[in-house]
Amino acid sequence: MPKFKHIRLLSPVYSDISYRLEDVKDLERDDLKISQTGIPTGVPSVECDFDEALCSPYIVGRAIEAEREGVDAVIVDCMSDPGLAAARESVSIPVFGPRETCMHLAAMLGHSFSFIGIQSRTRPRMERHAKANGLRQHLASVRGVDLSVTDLLHDDGKKLHERIIEESFKAVTEDGAAVILIGCTAFFGCEKIVGKALLEMGYDIPVINPIRTTVSYAASMLDLGLSHSRKTYPFPPEKKRVGYDIPGVVNETV
Amino acid sequence: MPKFKHIRLLSPVYSDISYRLEDVKDLERDDLKISQTGIPTGVPSVECDFDEALCSPYIVGRAIEAEREGVDAVIVDCMSDPGLAAARESVSIPVFGPRETCMHLAAMLGHSFSFIGIQSRTRPRMERHAKANGLRQHLASVRGVDLSVTDLLHDDGKKLHERIIEESFKAVTEDGAAVILIGCTAFFGCEKIVGKALLEMGYDIPVINPIRTTVSYAASMLDLGLSHSRKTYPFPPEKKRVGYDIPGVVNETV
Amino acid sequence: MPKFKHIRLLSPVYSDISYRLEDVKDLERDDLKISQTGIPTGVPSVECDFDEALCSPYIVGRAIEAEREGVDAVIVDCMSDPGLAAARESVSIPVFGPRETCMHLAAMLGHSFSFIGIQSRTRPRMERHAKANGLRQHLASVRGVDLSVTDLLHDDGKKLHERIIEESFKAVTEDGAAVILIGCTAFFGCEKIVGKALLEMGYDIPVINPIRTTVSYAASMLDLGLSHSRKTYPFPPEKKRVGYDIPGVVNETV
Amino acid sequence: MPKFKHIRLLSPVYSDISYRLEDVKDLERDDLKISQTGIPTGVPSVECDFDEALCSPYIVGRAIEAEREGVDAVIVDCMSDPGLAAARESVSIPVFGPRETCMHLAAMLGHSFSFIGIQSRTRPRMERHAKANGLRQHLASVRGVDLSVTDLLHDDGKKLHERIIEESFKAVTEDGAAVILIGCTAFFGCEKIVGKALLEMGYDIPVINPIRTTVSYAASMLDLGLSHSRKTYPFPPEKKRVGYDIPGVVNETV
Amino acid sequence: MPKFKHIRLLSPVYSDISYRLEDVKDLERDDLKISQTGIPTGVPSVECDFDEALCSPYIVGRAIEAEREGVDAVIVDCMSDPGLAAARESVSIPVFGPRETCMHLAAMLGHSFSFIGIQSRTRPRMERHAKANGLRQHLASVRGVDLSVTDLLHDDGKKLHERIIEESFKAVTEDGAAVILIGCTAFFGCEKIVGKALLEMGYDIPVINPIRTTVSYAASMLDLGLSHSRKTYPFPPEKKRVGYDIPGVVNETV
Amino acid sequence: MPKFKHIRLLSPVYSDISYRLEDVKDLERDDLKISQTGIPTGVPSVECDFDEALCSPYIVGRAIEAEREGVDAVIVDCMSDPGLAAARESVSIPVFGPRETCMHLAAMLGHSFSFIGIQSRTRPRMERHAKANGLRQHLASVRGVDLSVTDLLHDDGKKLHERIIEESFKAVTEDGAAVILIGCTAFFGCEKIVGKALLEMGYDIPVINPIRTTVSYAASMLDLGLSHSRKTYPFPPEKKRVGYDIPGVVNETV
Incomplete structure (x- = not known):
């Protein structure tokens, strides 16, 4: 147990x-x-x-x-x-x-993956992070549904789903993606819809819910019993940190 | 459930x-x-x-x-x-x-990792695989206990443990490893012994049992519900495969 | 002599x-x-x-x-x-x-090369191998004629040649290939036909018969007098290997 | 003018x-x-x-x-x-x-550079950033004087200078550094002292004050008239940001 | 002062x-x-x-x-x-x-850059140099106006400007460039024209005059007071160099 | 024939x-x-x-x-x-x-190679070229015998051979080289001597005479019938080139 x-x-x-x-x-x-x-x-x-x-x-x-x-x-x-x-x-x-975790997992599930996120303008940030993790050559593309967060809130999900499927399809057929990584933690439930849609179009592709x-x-x-290396992430040295209402920091003005 | x-x-x-x-x-x-x-x-x-x-x-x-x-x-x-x-x-x-899985996991647990395996002569193979996975820059070193399999069989574990600890210590202090990846699936149990020994020497380092x-x-x-991409691993085309006693292959001489 | x-x-x-x-x-x-x-x-x-x-x-x-x-x-x-x-x-x-040899030779004959093989579905495998050899950035593309082996056997060569020329042309004009690497050892003779066709279309491009x-x-x-490094490829340790009808292995069931 | x-x-x-x-x-x-x-x-x-x-x-x-x-x-x-x-x-x-700027400048002043900073424990962070900038292969080493900030405050500079020179010398002679990058903006004045010391020891090496x-x-x-690309750094979308006493953010509790 | x-x-x-x-x-x-x-x-x-x-x-x-x-x-x-x-x-x-300098500067101004030069045929050379500088992954594309030098001399600049704007626009919208690097030192003045044209088309992109x-x-x-590392660029050993009318070389036939 | x-x-x-x-x-x-x-x-x-x-x-x-x-x-x-x-x-x-050719060949003969040349100061140049060829991760080290050309001329070969063997041995045992690449075309005959010496010391390592x-x-x-790609190396455009006594160039002062 x-x-x-x-x-x-x-x-x-x-x-x-x-x-x-x-x-x-x-x-x-x-x-x-x-x-x-x-x-x-x-x-x-x-x-x-x-x-x-x-x-x-x-x-x-x-x-x-x-x-x-x-x-x-x-x-x-x-x-x-x-x-x-x-x-x-x-x-x-x-x-x-989820970004770090899912990029590595995606790299194991297939030879290349694409992010499908909210906005295509996040492409530079995602490329930078893929590089820092050594996974730039696994990143097929970064695509966005390019709907505003507000739009998303007033959508019953239909428009969002349409757009994610559309961009995922392009990622697979135009960019060479073998794995789809849902690029926003707010898109939940989408992974099944996208996976099913791709399968119906003939592509058996894993779709990751981050x-x-x-x-x-x-x-x-x-x-x-595994945790992160203290060598990579040493404890912060002790000193007077101030101004935030968070544990270990003095919540006052200097 | x-x-x-x-x-x-x-x-x-x-x-x-x-x-x-x-x-x-x-x-x-x-x-x-x-x-x-x-x-x-x-x-x-x-x-x-x-x-x-x-x-x-x-x-x-x-x-x-x-x-x-x-x-x-x-x-x-x-x-x-x-x-x-x-x-x-x-x-x-x-x-x-386990090699693919643990190399990626090690890359997430710290900024660099070392394999401690049976034989140091496997270094070229491990380097080749790290490269193919895009993780060559995360690989601090490949070290071996350099005991023969026969030796290992007649060891009550003591010599093996000594050697793994010794090589792990060198990996951390000389090669810059932040994570130790036990390089042989036969070394089970070792991860706890190595982790404890490193901790006693002042290094809080994750040790991975593959x-x-x-x-x-x-x-x-x-x-x-995640599995590998069929795009990366398409089904083998049908044809007459022969000579092995395995399912889907005709066990006869051509 | x-x-x-x-x-x-x-x-x-x-x-x-x-x-x-x-x-x-x-x-x-x-x-x-x-x-x-x-x-x-x-x-x-x-x-x-x-x-x-x-x-x-x-x-x-x-x-x-x-x-x-x-x-x-x-x-x-x-x-x-x-x-x-x-x-x-x-x-x-x-x-x-031939894969290892010709990828390196292609990298010396031009700044980028494309594989033209039987099936485009081999792309993930070829990309993986190019990476492992450090030549991923030299690989312009992997393209396939996408004819079945059976088709090929019943072809008098005409359809195959048409398709290889077509894909080679795309590799050069769309993917930026400077060298064509015939991706299947069964395509012999093709290199001359492809080279000539590309030349007629204005592209003086080496085409490699693997x-x-x-x-x-x-x-x-x-x-x-050069052979592979024993350090990279050490002799297999001696032990009882069984079940194959090949030299050095005992052909029996364990 | x-x-x-x-x-x-x-x-x-x-x-x-x-x-x-x-x-x-x-x-x-x-x-x-x-x-x-x-x-x-x-x-x-x-x-x-x-x-x-x-x-x-x-x-x-x-x-x-x-x-x-x-x-x-x-x-x-x-x-x-x-x-x-x-x-x-x-x-x-x-x-x-200064980190981004000086890493790129160092890469132009010589084929490899070392950071000499306050603490050697920052190595993982610096390696990560060098990777993200594509300059990992230019980074010879990260070394620290390993004096506490407190020590530094009570030092008249002598101990600090000794240690920086010592580590810079090792970076050049052991790690292959061709350029020294002073790794802390607090070390000012050091670049001249280090540069002179190295020159006296026979190494004509640029030392960068960040x-x-x-x-x-x-x-x-x-x-x-050059500034950063708006494509790489698009303006933050408008929305209600709260809780900080900084312009454009509402300083209240939600 | x-x-x-x-x-x-x-x-x-x-x-x-x-x-x-x-x-x-x-x-x-x-x-x-x-x-x-x-x-x-x-x-x-x-x-x-x-x-x-x-x-x-x-x-x-x-x-x-x-x-x-x-x-x-x-x-x-x-x-x-x-x-x-x-x-x-x-x-x-x-x-x-200017090539070395501007490639590094471009890499700091945005996540990817394109060269717009005289001729697209210089692509292999520029890719080779980007690789040698570790910046291949920052290079979005190399494009040329593909006008002959002679054409350029008889142009009042209009055709050249049209073509540079056209190729810069493609670099930004098709190749993902975040920075434009004018690829020829003869194109002076162009950077303002291109920058203004891109801005009018909705792209706020730095354009570098090399x-x-x-x-x-x-x-x-x-x-x-910074200069190049003598370790990377050691002085040429003394010996008899001949045949050029330049200082330090004997201008005679051997 | x-x-x-x-x-x-x-x-x-x-x-x-x-x-x-x-x-x-x-x-x-x-x-x-x-x-x-x-x-x-x-x-x-x-x-x-x-x-x-x-x-x-x-x-x-x-x-x-x-x-x-x-x-x-x-x-x-x-x-x-x-x-x-x-x-x-x-x-x-x-x-x-020979540099380009032998670096690629060395990369095929083993997983890593070292240059043993005349002077260790050529290291930065060799590293730069290895990078430009995508082979930086195959380069174990660059070592030099550090004898002057003059010394070499007055040596009967004995000192040179001693030094090459010494550096080759260090490359193999300290730097991890699996292949030795003789780094100067003037060192002829050395490859056999080095190869034999390494073998006697227990290392079966290919030594390449460039x-x-x-x-x-x-x-x-x-x-x-293979030659270099005209796409990578297009013919120089025609124009008036002057001042050299070489074919196709006008040997006069402008």
Whole structure:
């Protein structure tokens, strides 16, 4: 019987997106509990490096809190992996990011993969991260549905699905993608729809749901007792850090 | 409740190594059964490309058999991943190899990793595979305990442990490794001993047991419904294949 | 006067393809004899990794036999280079593979090259091998004529030539190829037809016939006394290998 | 007569380090004014990714303020380049980081370079950034003086200089460095001392002072009218960002 | 007040192109003088490696002369950087090349760049140089206006501008370029026209004028006292060099 | 019977080194004639980029002459490959360089190779060229015997042999080289001595003589009718080239 595990999603937004737990609820089992929390301040969605900067300190704060509460692993609930390295430095429990995790997993499921995200303008950022992970030659393309977040909120999902299928099809037939990586953690449920649509068009291609995949992967790492190397992520040196309402930092003005 | 999964280790040797199941037995649970099989012919251990060539056809055969028996995923039980791509082409269930899996996982656990295997002479092969996976810049070194398989068999483990710890220590302090990847599936149990020894020497470094890790990873992929891309691994075209006692091949002389 | 050399083609198929010697016959001279042999079992053609697995042990066997008979060098007669590393380990004479040889030669004849093979579905495999050889950035594209082997057998060559010319033209004009590498050892004679057709269309592009090129290259290496590094390809350790009708292996059931 | 330029150093620390302007004062001229500002909250020094996370939002804030005040370019005054991409997205004036700038410049001054920074434990971070910039093969080594920041504050510079010279010498003679890149913006003045010491030991090696170099480089880019590509750094989409006391963000609790 | 600097353009052609100084005249100031010289023999323009070979010895000669005359830095005035490494070996003053300089600068201004040069046939050469600098993955494309030099001479600039804008637009919209690098030092003035045209089409993209950029960069390096590593560019060993009318070489027939 | 071939070595020095033909004389046969020529002016040996610049135009001239005289292929007789690309542009016969040829061949003979040349200071140049060929990860090290050319001339070979063996041994045991590439075309005969010495020390390692290897390789390419791609090396555009006493160039002062 595997030991009990509590994994927490750290959503880097102030909006209440507790409904996101639905996407992973069926992964829970007797030995696995999944919780979720947002952050108190920052952004309603992460679309650029500025958004990443605003949420990152609070992601670290939530990771520290989680560790103190006995959570076994945390997952940054966003394809930009905001605060990933900083959080790894700051706690002893493992911290996972769906971008890093899913790029490596995609590279094992096929010889090349494409991101299908919200906006094609994220291409430079994704290419930069693929390079830093040594996986640039596995990245077939980065494509976006190019619908605004607002559009998405007022869509019943139909337009979104149409667009994701359309871009995934182009990724497979024009860019040479062998694996589709859903590029936004908000697109949940899409992976099945896209996978089915591609299959009907004759392409048997794995489609990765980033959050579900990262949760399951994190549970596996916990079962194995594996965490990140302290050599790569040494603890932050002690000193007076101020101005944030997060554990270990003095919440005052200097 | 996750769906029931049956994962099978395909050991690429003719010797009875069913005891290897012990290494992963505690990973079993209500929804996960692990079985093991060897192959009827070939080699008693895999140490070079020739050994790989001799066992690969039978690994494919065992993968096909496993699929027919309703097994949900198979794992090539060897750090050389013999027959991995061929088996992926031949079945619809996912096929995992510990070398590929653990190199990518190691790359996520730290910025660089070292293999500690049986023999240092495998360095060229490991470097070649790291390159093919885009991970050459993550590979700090390949080191071997350089004990013969025979020596290992007559060792009560003490000499082996001493040597693995010694080489792991050098990998961390001289080669810059942030993660240790146990380079032979036969070294089971070692990961804890090495990890503890490094910790006592002041290095908090993850040490990866390849088979346990691959089993847990495979279970996770099954829970997620993910398998390899048919585009990367298309089915073998139909034609008359002969001379092997494996499913789908005519066992006769041409 | 260069020393006498006997080079043997090891065709990885059970069909009688002794006619393949015709393609290289004119390369023979007083000091160079070329022989050919198939293997007794396996596949009629090599189109995927499974086919590679089935023929590889016998390629090693034929290499060992050739060495015992005094042959000076062997060539794996297939663009998949099946059994190449295993054979190099197993004998002291040099073993050449047309894929490895011609990728490097193509990289010297121009800044980028394309494979034109039988099937475009081999793209992932070729990309993987180009990466492992450090030549991914030289690979402009992999294209296939996408005719079945059966079609090819019933073709008088016309359709095949049309398709190779068509795909070569696209490789040069759309993919930026500066060199064409005929991607199948069965396409002999094509290199002249393609080269001439490209020239008529205004492109003075080298077109590489893989087997002829590898034979000539092997003869050159023999004249120079160069063979593969024993450090990269150490001899297989001695142990009981069983179940194959090949030299050095016990042909019995365990 | 070149147009007037105002460049501002954005020091990512709350301590008063206005004395840092001394390091660049002599670069001022009639058409170039250099100012400096710290940030109101965060850390007294940047030594890890957590420190980066804490200062990044305020660096963006300071960049926006600077643009509003008519400053022509800003420089993140730290070898970790905290907030660089986020700041580039957020303003129309160019934003420079000494790490990015000096790695590329070092790659032009010689075939390989070494960082000599405060702590050797930053090696993984520097390797990661070199990779992301395509310059991993130019990076000879990352070395640290391994003195604590506190030690440095109570040192009259002598110990620091000794250690930097020592590590620079090793970088040149053991690691093959052809260029030394001073790895901390706090080490000012060191470049001359190190350069002279190396020359006396027989090595004519450029030694790069990161902040002086970046200021001069920034002035050059301004003279040329060059700024960062809006395609790579598109403006952040408009939405309600909250909780920080920085321009464009609502300073309230959600 | 920065020290006085004299920078000289070394144009690798025998034609009188002293008018080229106009392109950089406005960069002069009290502390910066720019001069120009051609070479006495060789080619009227540099379009291929043969042209490079013919002008390179005289570029080295001009660099030596410049150093003797007290010039502070020289710039090879051509996007092929002819004689760059040889000149660096031969003098103690820094030697800059616009191709090397601008490729690195472009890589900092955006995630990918395209060359727009005279002829698309220079693509292989530019790809080779990008590779050697580690920047191949930053190179989006190489495009040429494909007008002959003669055409260019009889053009009032209109046709040239049309074609550069056209190719730049394709580079941005089809090839993914985030930065345009004008690929010929003869195209001066174009950068503003192209930048404005792209902006009107909705693309805010930096366009680099290679000579102006390199002059300004060189001035910056001089202000900083930085020059090339003697380890990378050691002085040429002394010996009898003959047959050229350049300093340090005996102008006689052997 | 292969067609008759005339291959010419183009030695890039003015000294009479016709004795160099001795090194390759035994490669001649009925269908292969080897001639040699120096150049009338330039340098007595090639040790740096400046030397390369001085000899390159004359190498092109000698290549043009050779083609006019009916020579079938030329080889630049120097490990720096001076003038290689320029000569390829200028003639229709193939032009080979030992550095390019032997780096690719070494990469096929083992997983990593080291250059053992005259001077260790050539390391930066060799690394640059390995990178440009995509073979940087195959390059184990660059080592030099660090004897001056003058020393070499007065040595009876003994000191040179000692030093080459010593450095080769270090390359194999310390740097991980699997193949030794003799780094200077003047070291002829050494390959056998080094190979034998390494074998006696227990290392069965191929040692490549660059000129013999390139001659034999060139003969092979001629037999196959393969030459360099005109797309990669287009003919130089016609224009007035002046000032050199080489074919196609007007030997006058402008």
